[in-house]
Amino acid sequence: MWKYYALLSALFAALTAIFAKIGVKDINSDLATAIRTTVILFITWGIALAGSHEGEIRNINGHTWLFLVLSGAATGLSWLFYFKALQVGDVSRVAPIDKLSVVITICLSCLLLKEQVSAKMILGAVLITAGSIVMLIK
Incomplete structure (x- = not known):
């Protein structure tokens, strides 16, 4: 759910x-x-x-x-x-940068909450970061 x-x-x-x-x-x-x-x-x-x-x-x-x-x-x-x-x-450029909060959340949850991070999560975080960077390039 x-x-x-x-x-x-x-x-x-x-x-x-x-x-x-x-x-x-x-x-x-x-x-x-x-x-x-x-x-x-x-x-x-x-x-x-x-x-x-x-x-x-x-x-x-x-x-x-x-x-x-x-x-x-x-x-x-x-x-x-x-x-x-x-x-x-531009909203189409601001929103993807804002979604870097997902990557930051994963890092902080690992550091502060001691949550386990899998290779799949790391790959997803890298892809989100790469996507945000691509969206920044004019």
Whole structure:
């Protein structure tokens, strides 16, 4: 089932890039990111409240809070830089560079989480990197 969720994530990430490129055309990219984040805030809290998950907040420990806050900060910074890149660059060139996050994630998961990396994963990371480089060449 996780593969379907991942494919849906990729689909919506692609739509995000297209919609964002159009959306940042005439406004400051930081303001565009703030608007996007507000929409996400309402959608995700709506889903959490509809599922009656608000009561679970008091069960979250400090360690989990810390890493959720760090994840949120990293996401916010990623979006700010992504929207700025989309505002000044071509979406067809920004998106592949952004996907280098896959390669960086593989490296960090190996280093920080001690996850095993297979030859197939390394090959995939090399191909993603090569593809991103090819997309950069004019």
